[in-house]
Amino acid sequence: MRKLHLPDEHKHVFKEVLRSLCQTNACKFFRGRYHPKKRNVDVVTGTISIHPRGFGFVSLDDPSLYDKDVFIPRHLTENAVDGDRVEVEINPFSHSEKGPEGKVHTVVERGRTHLAGIVHEFSRDGTALAYVPLLGVEHQVSIKSPDEKLHVGERVILEVLQWGDDKKETKTCLSHKIGHISDPSKDVIAAVKEYGLKKEFPEPVKKEAALFGKSVKQSELKDRQDFRSWEIFTIDPTTAKDFDDALSLSKDKTGNYHLGVHIADVSHYVKSDSALEKQARMRCNSTYFPGVCIPMLPPSLSENLCSLKPNVNRLTASVLMTFDSNGSLLNYRIVKGVIKSKKRFTYREAKEVLDGRKKSPFAPTLKLMEELCLLLKKKRYERGSLEFSIPELRVIVDENGTPTGTEFIPYDITHQLVEEFMLKANEVVATHLSKEGLDLTYRVHEEPSEERMNEFVSLANAFGFHLKEAPSPGDLQKFFDEALQTPYGTYLAISYIRRMKLAIYSPANIGHYGLALTHYCHFTSPIRRYVDLVIHRLLFEKPISYSEIEAVAKECSEKERISEKAERNVTLLKKLRLLKQMVDEEPKKEFEVVVTKIRSFGIYFEVDHLMLEGFLHVSELDDDYYRYDERSGRLKGSYTGVAFFAGDRFTVISKEIDLIVLEAKWKFKKKRKK
Structure with a gap:
């Protein structure tokens, strides 16, 4: 500073500027000197997501800098935790097909002030130590001596006093308790706290939803196509309450199929900038736990007025498609409509009708749906799409959240026909909006890396199959058709899915590898996905800016991952509870x-x-x-x-x-x- 020959009256101001630069990490004060921060490497900011194994990915504030999230190895995450906004130094020598790699330089802003944990043990001096799933087993968390006594196994919400890392403990104090790990009724509540989910709806949101009443008004039917006389029905899981979609199908004398995919018109009720819309965007999606759903919209809408229940008027956004006798799309229309569903089928009941084990006036239509489904599947296979007929394991719980057993849900023809029709509607809508020149939230999926594919080929061959290197989609489908007939098929299919890159939402259309589609979006589930609601607005309201679409895509992709983590962990806990019951007996x-x-x-x-x-x-x-x-x-x-x-x-x-x-x-x- 002496060399600058500053006047005395300016020296104080200059020092304040330097201190301010240090606070923003633009320079550092070391050994009595101010040093400018070295910028010989790229430094970027973003939000970090920490994997259970300790490594992380940073979603950048400016996604245009790199086409992929920045990978952070476990030993370079510093003391950042899931959800923190961080400053990252990019390693210029690490770029590969996996994307950029870097290290956390600074935690700019903490993503949370509280942590959910479980009292795990007590140290020699009597200090309670907690296991915090977000931080992992190796990260020690101490609880400042509370007024009330703590016990091993108690679930607690902790206020962070001082953040630590793998070498230094994080210091906390008790905020409140949420039961004991032995109480299964608190599993979902604990997950809500741990993952920052929203369970209860604020009063203004509930009041706004209540204004719509309990039924569709006659005045709301204006300018809508009336489908109430059509044979339309829903097919959903036994436990479902939010019926997003209903189906209709007929076949004319020329052999053409006329398919109607009728989707709940949520955008009629959830208007832009309303309390309902802001709450839906905050949640981004519904979260499904064993026996419990945390909905995106209040139950008065999600389970009643928007849900396509039978024998009542319901408003829809309908995609009407015509296919020739080979399953090729001839034309389509997208309209606002009103339906009165004739039947609420469960998958099991619909399968019984198709198998001839149960009589139903809708049997001919279900048979026709099976017929069209097989044609659409054939076309999907021909273009290189993969299908895994993996049965889903459902954990059954009682009203207290105690697991009572498991049930394998087969991926039978009823599941397949609903999926095929939804896929086609989503494809048609994405293609339509793209042709209109509109920016939209595509559902995109990159192809797996060569390294990950080679890993899977080695695994498949280790199980005794013969899958060649760099297999084509046809090779893979042939392999899975064979593998799924063996006891190892489900595991191999899941292993392949885990090696694939995650499907995300993006305004940049790079196609969908898994479905082998150039245009795809999510349109068919607006009750439980905010991004579908955005697509509905694009269809029937004004365009949305690219920057807003980009923000929605990023938020919804992140919230989807959070919900998946929460669902996976609660399901794992229920499985372990069930295992413990078996072993105790x-x-x-x-x-x-x-x-x-x-x-x-x-x-x-x-x-x-x-x-x-x-x-x-x-x-x-x-x-x-x-x-x-x-x-x-x-x-x-x-x-x-x-x-x-x-x-x-x-x-x-x-x-x-x-x-x-x-x-x-x-x-x-x-x-x-x-």
């Missing part, structure tokens, strides 16, 4: 498992009937000394010659079930005889 109960992955240090497997992942360290295989054969990918016993390989089966017994960290430990029992 029969302590030595044996569980059959299938090997999913072999490593030099142990075996990864999946427990049958629960779709629960497990791991056995090689030291747990105490009947022999096992060595890993890298060439064959097997663990082989030195004395017995017994080998473990991907797809192999054996039995285990439960050694420990930890509901706090969501982990089950196992003991090897015996290998299944062939």
